[in-house]
Amino acid sequence: MNTSYAIGLDIGGTHITAAVINKTEMKVMELSLYKESFDSNLPVNQVIAIWKKVINTAIENSKVENITGIAVCMPGPFDYEKGICWIKDQSKYEHFYGLNVRELLLESLKFPNDFPVLFENDAVCFGKGEVFKQQENLSKKVMAVTLGTGLGACFIDKGVSISTGNQVPTDGEIYNLVYKEGIAEDYVSVRGLLSHYKTLSGFTLKNGLELYNLAKNGDQQAVKVFETMGEDLAEVVIPWIKNFSAEHIIIGGKIANASDLFLSTFNKTVKESGLETQVSISTDNEIAALLGAVSFLRD
Secondary structure, three states, X not given: OOOOEEEEEEEOOOEEEEEEEEOOOXXXXXXXXXXXXOOOOOOHHHHHHHHHHHHXXXXXXXXXXXXXXXXXXXXXXXXXXXXXXXXXXXXXOOOOOOOEHHHHHHHHHOOOOOOOEEEEEHHHHHHHHHHHHOHHHHHOEEEEXXXXXXXXXXXXXXXXXXXXXXXXXXXXXXXXXXXXXXXHHHOOOHHHHHHHHHHHHOOOOOOHHHHHHHHHOOOHHHXXXXXXXXXXXXXXXXXXXXXXXXXXXXXXOHHHHHHHHXXXXXXXXXXXXOOXXXXXXXXXXXXXXXXXXXXXXHO
């Protein structure tokens, strides 16, 4: 069997990760994994230049010449079929609204217009990748949640992503579910954490890492913010764990790295609701997302 290779991209509000994936074996090519942090609210041409650099570096490091496609994990709202960004008022990609990201990518990389470029929701990619990593999940109903600049989710039934029907919320999304005084993402996201901390302390922090460091150094208000987020996340997902009959919840995303601060309150709230669902934290979100994205090129 001829081996074929694709570029996997995980693009978030503050980072981009690229790798060349062996599609035949579903493995990341050694040395190809490359990532950079950046401000997604920069002008479009500057953001695209950063993406181009990261992609080209991954290709060069992989020593692979015959790339057959690009698979991109992107946060929503996004027209994944057409490649058009509809992100608005989310503190990320402020200049990308209505733009065709597929065309921007192909133009910057000087690839032909018919070169295969596939887009998929970042949370769905993460969930699919986790199923590839843990084969026992292929026989289960899995709910995957990503915590970062936004709140993502996907529902996977025996390896198949489910985004329609009565068992899951509209489009399989939970970020926009009505919750407290707004929507779920207002409370379960980096901005939710920072907003809550400002309410408690009066201080404005720059990012989630600052908040995490404060909590680890014993700032009780910072600790409280993470614990409350664990409760909020549980309250948001419990109805859908029940509706979907999820057997396994997998939590990933940047904030998952702070699971020691919120997982106990999450688990406690879930248990108090009468559920005994398996809960696990992903240890390599980016690899999972990249593998999940490229898996769609195989489907």
